[in-house]
Amino acid sequence: MLILHCPYCGVMADETELHGGGEAHLTRHGPGSSDEDFHDYLFAKENPRGVHFERWRHVQGCGKWFHAARDTATLEVFGTYPAQTTEPPKAIRKAITAKRPGWTWRGFSDPAK
Amino acid sequence: MSEAASALSGAAYEGGLVRVADAGLQGMVTLRGDLEAEAIRAAVREASGCDMPGQRAITAEGDAAVAWMAPDEVLILGPHARAGDTCAALEAALQGQHHLAVNVSDARALFTVTGEDAAVREVLAKLAPVDLSPGAFGPGDFRRSRLAQVPGAFWMPQAGVMRVICFRSVAQYVFDLLCTSAAPGSRVGYFEA
């Protein structure tokens, strides 16, 4: 059972109160973008085995969207953070480094580097 | 003027671990806006007599209460007949302030679960993924969660009493859930001292 801390209402919400929203920190390519950019926005996802960043919604709760950083293989949760950001906060990246030195994900990596 | 009726017209269940009853007509006004803004806090105090609740809390004063729903949403409870006026008062007080006030009284159902405190906690704990032990949840707390398969919210005005809100469209489902959870012979005794 995945349990995530909702940064908005403070609940340790179990998976049954949550709804997954797919990969986090996507750059939206809409009207006017190239076919390739639009294709990648829709379909080209990291889907890693290991460190991952996702969007979740506390749907059976306060209703808010937030971000989570976790390991898809072990289900270990590194932390959750608000939706109003385009990149993982430094504290979250440090928490990942403490457990998975040398990690990278899209353009993000260990903040010490 | 049509005559207002609660979802299950006062249906009640007795003979189980607790008493489950349709609580009748209940005024409910949803207010969304910046809960930190002084204008919003003042309008809520004026309309309900209650202070703005903190995170996952409920404040009460007389026949009114204000429940924290989200960082930008509260639910104002009061007499059903007064909900329209409460809404209008909020609208008037919040002119020019970004907000939304809606009378949702007839879109919701309210149930009361009463009995021995440990049994009341147990009936809800069987249905929601929430820690309902006395140290984790008690009077003054408010929780939005799910009740089996549908959204619901609940609070304890006092020991041995739980009030449960759900959408009116699933009122029968939630009433049946609560009754099943309270069925004779189904006591787990998890919260018994």
Ligand SMILES: [Zn+2]
């Ligand atoms: Zn939440």
